[in-house]
Amino acid sequence: MTSVDQDTLVRVENIKKYFPIKGGILKHTIGHVKAVDDVSLAIKKGETLGVVGESGSGKSTLGRMIIRLLAPTEGKIYFDNQDITNLSNEKLRNYRRDMQIVFQDPFASLNSKMSVGQLIEEPLLIQTNLSKVERKEKAISMLEKVGLRADDRAKYPHEFSGGQRQRISIARALAISPKFVIGDEPVSALDVSIQAQVLNLMADLQDELNLTYLFIAHDLSVVKHISDRVAVMYLGRIAEIAPKEAIYDNPLHPYTQALLSSVPITDIDHKREKIILKGDLPSPSDPPSGCAFRTRCPMAHDRCKVDRPELLEKKNGHFVACHLYDR
Amino acid sequence: MTNPAVLSVEDLKTYFYLENSNIAKAVDRVNFSIHPGETVALVGESGSGKSITSLSIMQLIDKPGKIVNGSIQLEGRELVQLSNRKMTKIRGKEVGMIFQEPMTALNPVYTIGNQIIEVLRKHKKISKKDARKQAIELLKTVGFPRAEATMKEYPHQLSGGMRQRVMIAIAISCEPKLLIADEPTTALDVTIQAQILDLINEMKKKFNMAVLLITHDLGVVAEYADRVLVMYGGQIVEQGTKRQLFKSAKHPYTNGLLESLPSLDQSSDRLGTIKGTVPAADNFPEGCRFSTRCPHVMEKCIKTNPDILSDDSGHGVRCFLYEEEEK
Amino acid sequence: MYKYIIRRILVFIPMLFALTVMVFALAQAAPGDPFTGRMLDPTVNPEVYQQQREALGLNDPYPVQYMNWMKNILQGDFGNSIYYNGRSVLELISQRFANTLYLGLFSLTITLVVSIPIGIYSAKKPYSILDYATTGFGFLGLAIPNFFFGLIAIYIFAIHFGWFPSQGTVSSNDVTGFAELIDRLHHLVLPGITLGLAGTATYMRYMRSEVLDVLGSDYIRTAKAKGMSSNNVLYKHTLRNALIPIITLMGIEFGVLVSGAVITEQVFNFPGLGTLFLQSITNRDYPVIMSINLLFGVFILVGNLLADIFYCVVDPRIRYD
């Protein structure tokens, strides 16, 4: 995965993020939360990579590292074949126009003291040399693009519903025409009918603006709907990554299988056999040895305790980290 | 279903008298009943009145809310207007309840044991020792292998799924006739959701309870419910068996919901959407509550609110389209 | 939790050290010394004072004075008061300490006994007449300067009606046993209420809003859904949670209480640390000023430490490791 690839927009290699845990009498570091632990992946231009996983599995941390809102503990991040791992805040500012993020909570992610116009114009103000009038025009066009009206500019976030706010967030993120957008669970907080609106909007904008998405969610059906490829994370690691058809039709990793079978589906005629996992997600500060999933895995064997499975390609573009497929 | 209903709700109206002298008609003319051993799902988007319905049943509506009309009968006993003292003998004993937020639903300053023993002693009038024994049994039943140790733990020491199990243990401790589960898994991961819902199902069978399962996830409905009530704007807009709902939904809202759902089994490029947002409870349209978002809206929909009409099979719908049809 | 407490104590030690430096620096920054004020006695030969300054080491360089001071403190010797003609500061303070402590405890007791139930009640019945009365009293209590309240109380209750004594802590030394207790309490009534007024108002408001907050929380709904009676919900489930922030408040309000005591003691001629402190300030009696500063400082630090520890005892969510 190291070759320079013109099609690849984002590439991360072996990145890790360890958050120190302070404790003890003198508040020194007594351990680490291994929020992301050795993840490598690449995202092609124009594609949507979905990331799913349980809460705390490190999805947000991964996303935030990719656009360098967080500095990785280890590893490399390439954007457009440029190494941005160690760029200073100053230099990063130039890259910020190309990568954006939309957050989960439509209530917390907009500064409630700024009007919608100000919110959408703020990135333009920072990243472009557009005049005031141009910014205004751009803001209006963005608002219309996400299905709001021009005169909503003067309003404030509290005057909008969750779905509408998420549209504002999207307009704000897209105003400076980024190439790459991370959606960190952008629809999780929305009602289904609204969720559909936002998902459609995101899909449409991707087509229109030729965007590349990293779409984080815990809802497998949503991820399936929007993604081209899907990565399944478990305890800071990628358990399986593959094109979506491969993941959904032929999941290899026992965790992916369990996850898929747990999702309740609306097809009432189709009775599936459920794999109910035992226990909870272990703590990322003290992950199990060997394979992180082994404590809940119905198929765990001795080797899983010792060896940490590598993420290896099993089929065309279908990578999985499981000892079951080692042979 | 020949045996008499455990719960029957008739013409329930619960209004909130807001400070600006508006009235939020959170629950408006709601009728339904639940039979022993049956799981009835109450679905609807956020703010549609699901929780208020359940709290009305528990007589836990606080100011400025008030049950203004209707009757709620638990095994033939009228609950509306029952004194609070008499109600305390019903809550927890004959009706158990589980809430959405496992993180905050348990009192943080008391041990798990304390909180279970409390309810046992209140309703069963047994000694502390016996209550302790039963509590440990209960914890084992809901899947705590180390029940003794768990008794001594505090809520913050447990994960969300474990807390929800404790909530279930509390809710079923007195073998209630009715279990109300208000979005019991919304805050949990899918794998944990599956555990919890299975547990509820198991308990339902074990104690032959009636379950009112409140959710906004149609997948959950499809997998766990027997009958479904679809709520919108404080009213039930459609009700029927699970099959009727998923196979032959009538109400435009139900249809919209189903279409807007991304699905695991079929791929679709675009999701169906329902335009607009849910109106606020103190600002419902005059006529049909859904009229502002309905693709089939007619003139009379704007002026008058249709009644719910059921066919022989019990499939009811609140829509003029079908009134027409029947005529 | 033990680790947490040990850590808190470890943090406490450098704080204490910094405190001694600050206290010492403050005292040294002041112009004049106890003799500058006293020298205006024409019957006394001023040279005598120069002799005494020398004897007390007031002419030594500051670091030497600090080191000596610290050395003595570590040996439990807080030095001797100058105004009080060389009497031991420790002795002076200990005499008055008990009085201030009784006053503080008495007023805190009144404060808590009054404010907590009323706070709870008005949260239980928000917008009732009592609630409005409580709120009104809260505003009043915070808007009346306590010395002023004290003066009026003296005028009305001590002088006009003669119900309560207005000065001192006891009627006489002859009273002993139970009668003495009653007598002392009798003397504490007016100063105690005066000192507790603002606190009562604060706690009442706090309690009310905390209880309201807790009453609206999910676990209270759970308790109700479990069929717990209203009293059980209020006293078992609500109270303990609502009291947790009150503990923090008490940690903070401790300083306020001490500050209030300085003025209140003055009004009621109450021989406590506050009057001693004020007198020492007027008389430039550094050894006493420094020791009282230090004592209050240690008190507040210990108070905060205790509040933290108590906090983590009542709130199991806080388990520091």
Add this chain to the structure above:
Amino acid sequence: GNDEEEETTADNNNDPVETEDPQDNEPSTSRLTGAIHSAPTGLFNPIFYTETYENNILSFTHEALVSQNNNLEFIPQLAKDWETNEDQTEITFFLEEDVTWHDGEPFTAHDVVFTYKTIADPEYGPAGGVRTNFVEPLLGYEAYSSGETDEFVGVTADDDHTVTFHFEAPNVNPLYYSSFSIIPEHIFSDIAVADMPSASATLDPGEVIGTGPFAFTDMVEREQYILTSYENYWQGQPKIDEIVWRVVNHSVMTGLLQTGEVDFIADPEGIAAADYETVEGFGNITIVEQADFGYQLMGFKLNHRTSEDVENGVIDPDNWVENEKVADPLVRQAIAQAINRPGFVNGLLYGRGEVINSPIAPQFWAYTDDVNQNEYNPEAAMALLDEAGYVDVTGDGFRETPDGEEWVLNLDYPQGNELRERSAPIIQENLQEVGININLRQPKEFSAYAEELENDDNDMDLYLIGWSLSSTDPDPSGLWNTTAAYNFSRWNNPESVELLQKALAAPEAFEQDYRTAVYHDWQNLFTEDLPAVILYAQNKLYAYNDRLNGVDPLPYSFINNPHEWWIEE
């Protein structure tokens, strides 16, 4: 618990009167309550106390060889008679013979020797004692206090009841030096001088031993100080059983006087002039009004010391720098005449005081009113200023110096005395009315102010201060002699120095008439040269409940022969 407490009480009180159940206080115990507004510091030892509040207790418990009467003449107390030698270098006292200390031990001449020897001890000053002026003129003081010898020859016991004071030089006022309260040798002889201030015999009720009519028996520290009659008092058992001093905030004192909780209010403050009418209106209260031994003044900084002198602690008039701004005596007189001193007395003092002109208390034989009066007269003041050449040339309403330069006088004053604080702005107004530009500074905290007054290398021109004087001798040199530390005006007038010396020079000064004449001359000089304007002398107002009888206040103290006080129920 109760048993224990009763036991300890019994232990504490071996006095049979006190063992009675306090609950049923029989009327046989007569009790008098006095109020003081600040508590004593707790040093109940005549040779060590420094604050006036202790005096209220020591006046009851301790006695001296001599005391003073209403005319300020010395009268016998523990000494029934005395005689001086020819050149007044010795004075011999014959002591009362049946005087006993509170613990029953007899009082002898050795106690007197011991007392003076202690004050002269080298350790006395470092231990905190300040009364060395009583022993300084005694024979051999220098040698003894510097440690050169351990034989003290200043006071000697001729026998158990005869004691002689030996002075270094002929002394005009030997009785003054022998009027110090006596402490018991048998109690203190084993205690090192340095330890006396912290000795139980100094601090603790019951342990403090004197010869006075009352013994200090109990206290609630900072609140109550209880004196019990001494049954074997040499002038007969006091008629009142118990006197209680209560510490009472001055804001409520009069209130308590009215309700009868307090029987008398005396030294040091008495009642406020403003309260006179109120208290009089109570009906059952007698008010005693008498002149105080003290006055308030506004001084002129005639000279300033140099910074070097201040640093070295030197008071050397040769180095002084004259303050041009107030150098002209005419200007000083003008200022004196511009200040409405009668207004202060009538207004601020409610008429309970007196305008005096010279710094000697009017009660003294040395006082004269036959001096330059500098009466309040703004017109005359302006005329004097015109005469001195201080006229307003710029037309801003303020006078300039004769050289036509701006003339602003800085007036400083301390906090701590309410009346004085009130008077400062009034003085400013008064002086501005005659065209003097006064820069009234913010009041300073007292000890900071005192330091500035003393270290006067600054720009102070006018200052306010008050003095309270000793009742024993009118000699003003401690305050006004050129080199006196307290001569804050830095008044340097050779004539004054000469007069002050003359008034104390033997043998002429053995005659009081001679001294009187010299002091009259000096007072005249003072009011002419005017180093300070004496603003007013305030009256003391003592108040006591009419049930108290036998009160006969002295000019300087309310407490006089308290063993003769009695209570009428």
Add this chain to the structure above:
Amino acid sequence: MQPSPQGATEIDPVSPQPPLDQNARSSNSKSPFQLALRRFLNNKLAVLGIVVLLTIILASIFAPLLTDLDPTKSDLMKIENGPSSEHILGTDGSGRDNFARLLYGSRISLIVGFSAMLFTLIIGVTLGSISGYYGGKVDSLIMRFTDLVLALPFLVLALTIIALVPTITTALFVCIIALTIWPNLTRIIRGTFLSLREQEFVLGARAIGASDFRIIFRHFIPNAIGPIIVNATLMMAQMIIIESGLSFIGMGIPQPTPTWGNMLSEAQNIRILRNHPEAWIPPGLGIFLTVLSINFIGDGLRDAFDPKSNKR
């Protein structure tokens, strides 16, 4: 997926139905500040507080129009006189007109309260925002210092400092108060900043490349301003009480400067308390009403900025 140019337009425009928030129903939309203002103006007690406080402020500004008398001018012939036509509230112990002192005293009391609050605010906002924004070492340094100052009771510290200075002027007094009471406000502001630091919208601002400066001034301050204003207001009330308390024990602004505290301290004597209510009730009432109305305003502001809170 086919790129469909109509994609965007196909999305349902937001229905003409007014959005959720009831406040938004009016035709012109309101900024959060306008909303807060409206909530504030709907609070009867707060408005009453404003009216009373304004009256007091106006009276202090126009004091020279309301009385011809000089508040520092003594009249030795009229000491502690009762009310008369010339001195409607009588005179004090120096023969100064109580009414004039009341009016001019309100100036000093208000100025002291306001400027002490302002000074405290400056210290508090500077330290609190630095501490809360940057966190880490700077934060712990500032916080340790704050703890240290907080380790001494406010009045004890203030008195100790007051004893250090020989002469207290109004400005110095204000400084001393501010220098002793700043830690409380600093902590509050730091707390606000710390919590803001974790908010997603701040991350969002970082993501668009906003500078620290911009984040502090466009994102932090506007969101922290509510609590800051509320605390500053309540602090001003506290300052006025403190001034009077210190004056009472003789450690405040010295006479002859008229302040309410100075006037009240004359009522220390039962004589004045009993015989001259006209001398002490007005300044007492002045303090009481000012503090009360400021507290009303402060509470009103709190409710306006944070409608969810139920603190009263």
